[in-house]
Amino acid sequence: MRVHFIAIGGSAMHNLAMALHDKGDIVTGSDDEIFEPSKSRLAKRGLLPQDYGWFPEKITKELDAVILGMHAKSDNPELLRAKELGIKIYSYPEFLYAQSKNKTRVVIGGSHGKTTITSMILHVLQYHNKDVDYMVGAQLEGFDVMVKLTDANDFIVLEGDEYLSSPIDRRPKFHLYKPNIALLSGIAWDHINVFPTFENYVEQFDVFLEQITAGGAIIYNEEDPEVKKVVERTASLIKKYPYRTPEYTIENGQTLLETPEGPMPIEIFGKHNLNNLEGARWICQLMGVDANDFYEAIATFSGASKRLEKITESGTAVAYKDFAHSPSKVKATTQAVKDQYPDRKLIACLELHTYSSLNPEFLKEYQGALDAADSAVVFYSPHAVMIKKLEEIKGEQIDEAFGREDLIVFTNPADFKTYLYSQNFENTALLLMSSGNYGGLDFNEVKTYL
Incomplete structure (x- = not known):
């Protein structure tokens, strides 16, 4: 594929650009400003634009797709040129869905904990050499990129953000992924510039559950009253699996997780992180990792970047x-x-x-x-x-x-x-x-x- 990125320097956008480049696609891009670490990472793969700015002449009929980032404006000259030429324009989540239509899509949603839970799942899968496609919102130890796309992998694990998809697509990102397996960690009002009332914000999670494929599954944090309400009222034909914070103790600054084999020291701490861990365990179980293998791997998880x-x-x-x-x-x-x-x-x-x-x-x-x-x-x-x-x-x-x-x-x-x-x-x-x-x-x- 020949793909052009409008606003290639964004955190998510540059990672997707690198993922497509690594997959063998021909990637170009533009932006009016690019900061580190995006700048160095794009340069390393030869994807850094020679000049900053927007150049409509980069948009030609040879392109198979244009991916539009949130940083761009709706009157962006490259976007207008793409529309004029009738080139397929994708938002970031729209493109990820198009690339994963034939995969089992695992989507992690919630106002908080998304990145940590997604990171835990990926850490466990990598520990046991289970290769999956993914998109996560933080740099992880042992992972070169935050997005991976292949033709071969059966699963894709996606962090499901509730923010807008693009300047011309006002739908929350996680409404576009149509998960086979979903997780909902918590609901606490955020993004009030887009969702001015709490009720309006909660409504986005109702829609998220409606998007789960028939016969699919929702793993949900039953300790969060709003999550519980949203899951209980959905009419979608899906399986529902509740989870709650597992038992744990703290001794001399060390958190010990209760497991069937007894107390196990772990590197992360905090009730919210233990709650995240239990959600990740459920997802890994549905992806074929049993409890013992999960605990063995999670003991070495030290956290996602900037998360405690x-x-x-x-x-x-x-x-x-x-x-x-x-x-x-x-x-x-x-x-x-x-x-x-x-x-x-x-x-x-x-x-x-x-x-x-x-x-x-x-x-x-x-x-x-x-x-x-x-x-x-x-x-x-x-x-x-x-x-x-x-x-x-x-x-x-x-x-x-x-x-x-x-x-x-x-x-x-x-x-x-x-x-x-x-x-x-x-x-x-x-x-x-x-x-x-x-x-x-x-x-x-x-x-x-x-």
């Missing part, structure tokens, strides 16, 4: 970074670190960085999210609020939203860094939660202060 990723550890201090930004994930992650290190002071720092988290109306959803921390810090950039064209947020609104009188709020990156590096980290656990970088914080530099 350990930055550094010294004798009496440890630091983690996490992608957490939604209220439910912030609460679960903060509690997990406190449970793992109950005798240490927990300094939890959260950057409000996404559209939802910077919306004054949505802020109240963070009530109590940082309560497990001994010291709670929130950073946000007024410039980011301005760029997103949102109402100005004042420090008092943040205080009121989180419900902590001792909350420390920073809006200046230099002030935040000064605060952070002036702390005494003896007998401390530091947790840095953000989908950004606190206005330029070097996470490697943190290591020198612990």
